[in-house]
Amino acid sequence: MVFKECLHNLIHHSGSTEARVSLVRENGSITLEVSDNGKGFDVSRSHQGHGLASMRERAASLGGQIEWISGVGGTTVKMRVPLHT
Numbered sequence: 552m553v554f555k556e557c558l559h560n561l562i563h564h565s566g567s568t569e570a571r572v573s574l575v576r577e578n579g580s581i582t583l584e585v586s587d588n589g590k591g592f593d594v595s596r597s598h599q600g601h602g603l604a605s606m607r608e609r610a611a612s613l614g615g616q617i618e619w620i621s622g623v624g625g626t627t628v629k630m631r632v633p634l635h636t
Contacts, residue, residue, distance in 0.1 A: 553606045553617070557585040557628050560602060565589025565626060580615075582631045591621040606630070 554572075561570055567589030575582045603619070606628070610617040615632030 552609045553628075553630050554583060554585065556602045556606050561585070561587050561589065561626075564592070567625060576634070580631050580633050582629065584627060584629045586625060586627040588625040591623055591626050594619045594621050 561567060565587050567587035570585065570587045573582070573584040575584075607617055610630050610632065613632040614635075615630060617628065617630040620627045620629070
């Protein structure tokens with residue numbers, strides 16, 4: 552869900568020409584990071600959107616955290632969730 556929403560936002564809103572995806576397992580958690588070189592957005596004003604709210608809710612439902620770092624040079628979405636064994 553989070554990855555799908557990241558791709559949707561990247562394609563429809565960012566204006567980027569490239570993206571990078573990383574999925575890393577370490578220290579009892581999995582981290583998904585999606586970055587682009589698009590126009591970015593004001594993180595403080597955009598958290599009310601349905602897509603971003605859904606990503607936040609999904610991360611929380613898994614016991615994880617999500618953050619958005621965005622500016623003129625692009626956007627990075629980083630979600631970390633704990634592994635349950």
